[in-house]
Amino acid sequence: MSQPPIQLNPVNTLHELTEMHRKLVEGMRTLSRMRHDDIQVGTTPKDPVYREDKLVLYRYRPLVEQPFPIPLLIVYALVNRPAVADLQPDRSLVRNLLAQGMDVYLIDWGYPSRADRYLTLEDYIAGYLDTCVDVVRERHGLERINVLGICQGGTFSVCYAALYPEKVKNLTVMVAPIDFHATQEGRSGLLNLWGLGLDVDQLVEATGNIPGELMNFGFVMLKPLQLNFQKYLDALEMMDDEQKLLNFLRMEKWIFDSPDLAGEAFRQFVKDFFHANKLVRGEAEIGGRRIDLRRLTMPVLNIYAEQDHLVPPPSSIALGDHVGTSDYTLCAFPVGHIGMYVSGKAQRDLAPTIADWLKARA
Amino acid sequence: MASAEPPRTLMDFWLDAQRQTWQRLYGITDGQEGPPALPQMIAQWQQAATQGFTVWLTGADPFAQVMSRQLMNAQGTMLQVIESLARSWQDLTPRLAAGEDETRALREAAEHLRRQFFPEPATLARAIQESSDLWRLYIEEMQQLARPWAEALRPTPGAPPGGSALLELTSLYWDAYERSFGRLVESPRMGFSRELEEKLLRGFDAWADLRRASIHFQLVVANIWTDVFEQVLRGLAERSQTGRPIQSLHELLQFWTGVADRQLEAAFSGEAFLQAQRQLFNAAMRYRLHEQQIVEFGLRASYVPTRSEIDEVHRNLYELRKELRALRKELRQARETPARRAPARKKSP
Numbered sequence: 001m002s003q004p005p006i007q008l009n010p011v012n013t014l015h016e017l018t019e020m021h022r023k024l025v026e027g028m029r030t031l032s033r034m035r036h037d038d039i040q041v042g043t044t045p046k047d048p049v050y051r052e053d054k055l056v057l058y059r060y061r062p063l064v065e066q067p068f069p070i071p072l073l074i075v076y077a078l079v080n081r082p083a084v085a086d087l088q089p090d091r092s093l094v095r096n097l098l099a100q101g102m103d104v105y106l107i108d109w110g111y112p113s114r115a116d117r118y119l120t121l122e123d124y125i126a127g128y129l130d131t132c133v134d135v136v137r138e139r140h141g142l143e144r145i146n147v148l149g150i151c152q153g154g155t156f157s158v159c160y161a162a163l164y165p166e167k168v169k170n171l172t173v174m175v176a177p178i179d180f181h182a183t184q185e186g187r188s189g190l191l192n193l194w195g196l197g198l199d200v201d202q203l204v205e206a207t208g209n210i211p212g213e214l215m216n217f218g219f220v221m222l223k224p225l226q227l228n229f230q231k232y233l234d235a236l237e238m239m240d241d242e243q244k245l246l247n248f249l250r251m252e253k254w255i256f257d258s259p260d261l262a263g264e265a266f267r268q269f270v271k272d273f274f275h276a277n278k279l280v281r282g283e284a285e286i287g288g289r290r291i292d293l294r295r296l297t298m299p300v301l302n303i304y305a306e307q308d309h310l311v312p313p314p315s316s317i318a319l320g321d322h323v324g325t326s327d328y329t330l331c332a333f334p335v336g337h338i339g340m341y342v343s344g345k346a347q348r349d350l351a352p353t354i355a356d357w358l359k360a361r362a
Numbered sequence: 363m364a365s366a367e368p369p370r371t372l373m374d375f376w377l378d379a380q381r382q383t384w385q386r387l388y389g390i391t392d393g394q395e396g397p398p399a400l401p402q403m404i405a406q407w408q409q410a411a412t413q414g415f416t417v418w419l420t421g422a423d424p425f426a427q428v429m430s431r432q433l434m435n436a437q438g439t440m441l442q443v444i445e446s447l448a449r450s451w452q453d454l455t456p457r458l459a460a461g462e463d464e465t466r467a468l469r470e471a472a473e474h475l476r477r478q479f480f481p482e483p484a485t486l487a488r489a490i491q492e493s494s495d496l497w498r499l500y501i502e503e504m505q506q507l508a509r510p511w512a513e514a515l516r517p518t519p520g521a522p523p524g525g526s527a528l529l530e531l532t533s534l535y536w537d538a539y540e541r542s543f544g545r546l547v548e549s550p551r552m553g554f555s556r557e558l559e560e561k562l563l564r565g566f567d568a569w570a571d572l573r574r575a576s577i578h579f580q581l582v583v584a585n586i587w588t589d590v591f592e593q594v595l596r597g598l599a600e601r602s603q604t605g606r607p608i609q610s611l612h613e614l615l616q617f618w619t620g621v622a623d624r625q626l627e628a629a630f631s632g633e634a635f636l637q638a639q640r641q642l643f644n645a646a647m648r649y650r651l652h653e654q655q656i657v658e659f660g661l662r663a664s665y666v667p668t669r670s671e672i673d674e675v676h677r678n679l680y681e682l683r684k685e686l687r688a689l690r691k692e693l694r695q696a697r698e699t700p701a702r703r704a705p706a707r708k709k710s711p
Contacts, residue, residue, distance in 0.1 A: 004455065005602035006448055007609055016611045024433060031429055053683075117673070118680040127687065193631050197640030199647065206650040208673065224626055225619040232433050233615060239433075249429070 027239025042083035054110030067103035077152030096351030119262040122287035144169035179318030212258025294324035472592035565652035575645040582638040
């Protein structure tokens with residue numbers, strides 16, 4: 001050994017520790033002044049325009065006098081809450097789309113209770129989602145509207161658009177898993193690998209709905225030290241800045257606000273999509289109707305995150321091999337899954353990318 | 363919440379750990395003089411921490427308490443990691459300098475580190491070898507399982523006798539529990555039906571499977587952590603050889619979490635982990651189903667609706683709702699059919 005690998009100078013280390021403690025104590029002071037209600041997410045003004053069971057369809061109040069005439073319906077995942085698309089005023093995909101002149105609607109799936117355990121993918125896609133599309137179409141007197149599906153909501157939107165192509169003008173999907181067996185550098189995504197060994201029938205029988213905490217535990221275990229430990233140490237660095245602390249707490253609030261997942265829909269999603277990869281094999285069915293991706297004849301914009309640790313990029317990119325449209329655009333952002341909503345790059349470029357693409361296809 | 367622990371004890375523990383950490387850390391920096399103000403600095407820490415804890419413990423919003431605890435835990439873990447890594451390296455240096463086999467020395471140091479952070483699974487494995495012990499533990503768990511709902515229904519001590527209807531009801535439930543499930547699980551070999559005996563025995567098998575799967579999983583995870591620590595130590599050795607020493611706590615932590623997460627990610631996609639995780643998860647769910655059957659037996663005996671019965675009601679409601687929705691849709695479509703040929707009517711958005 002040429003020299004000791006850890007050479008902590010006592011004076012510097014002491015200073016570092018002292019500074020850390022100062023920030024910790026300052027942070028606890030700041031925290032003690034805050035109340036849970038101070039940590040608000042999803043604050044962009046919006047109005048409920050339709051309710052069904054636990055679902056609420058919102059329309060955001062446009063920021064321009066004459067919004068783009070074809071409204072955009074955002075379909076988020078069942079996992080976690082759609083607030084991530086509107087985390088705070090200066091980190092909000094929704095607000096940025098509104099600023100681009102878009103007329104934005106969003107489906108809030110709500111928090112399924114045990115009474116919802118029998119809801120199927122058919123109920124979500126051919127039921128709730130279809131009804132929401134109809135509501136928006138009717139409100140605007142249009143045959144077709146624009147749809148933006150995010151994450152699992154992107155998978156749902158792809159299924160929906162393949163079932164009802166006559167109702168979708170343009171389809172945008174973002175960090176959406178499509179090919180669930182796609183590998184990156186010869187390796188499958190961890191979530192896919194973990195899902196493969198799951199006896200999903202038994203899980204649903206035993207738990208009814210899938211607890212949100214269980215899903216969250218799985219996500220956190222993808223990077224256990226970084227997500228359980230390092231991020232809280234990093235948070236110390238911002239403890240003496242109330243605004244930065246609030247930003248951190250908003251993200252924490254979103255991450256751990258995990259609705260349970262309706263058991264039957266989860267069972268079907270895991271078996272048909274994760275296990276059997278039926279979507280890209282042309283074998284997936286919703287309510288007895290086969291999902292044929294070649295029926296995606298409308299323009300498609302597929303946006304993925306290059307450093308996505310939840311949805312490996314090849315899983316999203318695969319959509320291009322299966323769509324029936326000749327107007328297909330693939331767009332990469334050099335961020336991670338969550339960075340797609342909150343990173344500076346995404347804040348600056350994502351909404352204009354979507355809006356410009358849609359405006360060119362009015 | 364952690365504040366249930368006496369604040370003084372918690373604080374003392376935390377401060378002692380920090381003081382020791384610093385002193386040990388200080389001890390490895392051979393030949394360098396410590397800052398003269400060290401005792402005063404420690405005193406300042408103590409003061410700052412006391413203030414922090416005082417604020418934390420008095421009337422803060424629950425979310426702030428949770429957040430504070432996470433921060434404290436992260437910092438505590440950080441200090442432990444620093445101390446352990448530094449001490450390991452301090453122990454390793456003379457062994458490697460003496461020409462000891464590097465692979466063996468690193469592995470042993472990694473194993474030692476792993477034991478500091480995680481319990482020894484072999485101890486647990488030995489403790490439950492005997493089936494009689496298994497049975498005893500199983501019954502204890504079943505009692506634990508049954509008690510919360512029964513306890514929750516018990517009258518509050520000191521409440522007026524025969525007071526509210528709720529208290530009467532809770533007494534009724536408690537008596538029912540005592541007459542049925544409580545006694546049944548406490549006397550597994552006497553006076554219960556064949557049906558329950560079978561459920562208990564099957565439940566026992568599922569529970570034993572779960573314990574085995576759990577121990578196997580812990581063993582696999584323990585090995586993974588030994589590998590993680592070995593990689594961390596190897597990484598340190600590389601930095602030593604290439605003259606890239608770590609010079610700050612921040613750098614040390616970044617190095618540790620980076621190496622560890624990469625190693626964990628690789629291990630978590632390895633067959634050994636996947637198989638152990640699969641076995642544990644599926645065994646846990648299998649046991650939960652057996653557990654539900656046994657609990658439901660007790661509930662039925664106590665005239666309390668069971669999960670299965672409520673699920674059945676939910677299913678019926680779901681199907682009725684779905685049917686209603688389909689009928690409404692058909693009706694709407696039938697009404698709209700003549701208007702379909704005309705362009706869609708615009709409503710003000």
